[in-house]
Amino acid sequence: MYFIDVQGTLIDDINKEPISGAIEFINTLNEKKIPYVVITNNTKKLSSEFFSFLKNLGFNIGETNYIDPFVILKDVAKNKKVAAFGQEDFFDSLKKMGYELDYDKPQSLMVSIKKEYTNEDYSKMIECALKTDDLIGMHETSIYSKDGSRYPGVGAIMSMIKFAVNKEYKVVGKPSFNFYDEARKLIGAKNFNEITIISDDMMGDLVGAKKLGMKAILVLSGKIKDEKEVLPTLKEEEKPEFICKNMSEVLKLFTKGEL
Numbered sequence: 683m684y685f686i687d688v689q690g691t692l693i694d695d696i697n698k699e700p701i702s703g704a705i706e707f708i709n710t711l712n713e714k715k716i717p718y719v720v721i722t723n724n725t726k727k728l729s730s731e732f733f734s735f736l737k738n739l740g741f742n743i744g745e746t747n748y749i750d751p752f753v754i755l756k757d758v759a760k761n762k763k764v765a766a767f768g769q770e771d772f773f774d775s776l777k778k779m780g781y782e783l784d785y786d787k788p789q790s791l792m793v794s795i796k797k798e799y800t801n802e803d804y805s806k807m808i809e810c811a812l813k814t815d816d817l818i819g820m821h822e823t824s825i826y827s828k829d830g831s832r833y834p835g836v837g838a839i840m841s842m843i844k845f846a847v848n849k850e851y852k853v854v855g856k857p858s859f860n861f862y863d864e865a866r867k868l869i870g871a872k873n874f875n876e877i878t879i880i881s882d883d884m885m886g887d888l889v890g891a892k893k894l895g896m897k898a899i900l901v902l903s904g905k906i907k908d909e910k911e912v913l914p915t916l917k918e919e920e921k922p923e924f925i926c927k928n929m930s931e932v933l934k935l936f937t938k939g940e941l
Contacts, residue, residue: 683716683717683869683870683871683876683877683878684711684716684717684719684877684878684879684880685718685719685721685862685865685869685877685878685879685880685881685891685896686707686708686718686719686720686721686880687721687856687879687881687883687887688720688721688722689722689827689882689904690827690882690883690901690903690904690905691880691882691901691903691904691929692704692708692720692741692929693736693739694903694904695827695828695830695905696830698739699739700739700740700741701928701929702929702930703928703929703930703931703932703933704741704928705739705740705741705742706929706930706933707929707932707933707936708741708742708743709742710933710936710937712742717869717870717871718869719747719748719749719868719869720736720741720747720748720749721749721856721861721862721865721879722748722749722750723750723751723795723820723823723836723855723856724750724751725750725751725752725768725772725795725820725821725855726769726772726775727771728752728775728778728779729748729750729752729753732750733745733748736748749865750855751820751821751854751861752775752779753864754854754860754861754864755779755820755854757860758818758852758854758860759781759790759792759816759818759854761789761790761816762780762781762782762789763781763782763784763787763788763789763790764782764783764784764789764790764791764792764818765783765784765785765788765790765791765792765806765807765810765813765814766781766783766794767791767793767794767796767799767803767806767807768793768794768795768796768820769794769795769796772794772820776792785806785810787813788810788813788814789814789816790814790816790817790818791807791810791811791814791816791818792818793807793818793820793836793839793840793843794820794836795820795823795826795835795836797826797828797829797833799833799834799839804839804842807839807843808847811846811847811849812847815849816852817843817844817847817849817850817851817852818853818854819836819837819839819840819851819852819853819854820836820854820855821835821836821837821853821854821855821856821858821886822835822836822837822853822855822856822857822858822886822890823835823836823837823856823886823887823905824838824883824884824885824886824905825883825885825886825905825906827904827905832905835883835886837853837885837886840853856883856886856887856890857886857887857888857889857891858890859894862874862890862894873895874891874894874895875895875896875897877891877896877897878896878897878898878899878923879891879896879897879898879899880899880901880929880932881898881901882901882902882903882904882905883904883905883906884900884905884906884912884916884922885912886905888900888920888922889916889920892919892920892922893920897923898922898923898924899922899923899924899925899926899932899941900912900922900924900925900926901925901926901927901928901929901931901932902925902926902927902928903927903928903929909925924941
């Protein structure tokens, strides 16, 4: 059984095209009827829209093989008046889901990803965080990769806000337990140790998954370009079982029966 990340794993961060071996790996799982869930921290398009985007790229996945933060957002963010930070598409999606943007008297602070965050944006986040105790990160990625450059992920930003205002925050998407547990239910696994997760985000995806008992495969086709960037920082129990260049190498291991 597999959890499979999207950005940097199935599709590249620059051209948004399938990475070598990605479509073939999904097709192989389908042919062999091996359970899997595509897990993404998409917070731009509504779930149905991003799912259609992946289908149009050639990924033959069913609706029950997909999950993103919007799928479980209503269970985490129950307040409707939110001070939201992110891209315009994120705001539009929130409005479609019934949320109201309010930066003067927010009931919740909600942070997604954006390449162009400035110190003024971080200042506004802190001001809003001081007005509410309900702090929400749409996911907890360590690094955001865009157009070949790397930026602080939502996890890094939420850690900054936590330190600034001394308040805990909740996480909607990966690597939160609720997100992984919903994906586990979709896949039909009784325990997390039945699952192998594949991702390009060591700190934002795989370390949390390892703590739950999953096996991990790190691919170097996205956020992490060289295993030496992360391996020296990890405890032995946090290290991935496999490190692969891309999904083509993952498929080779699978074909050989090594996974």
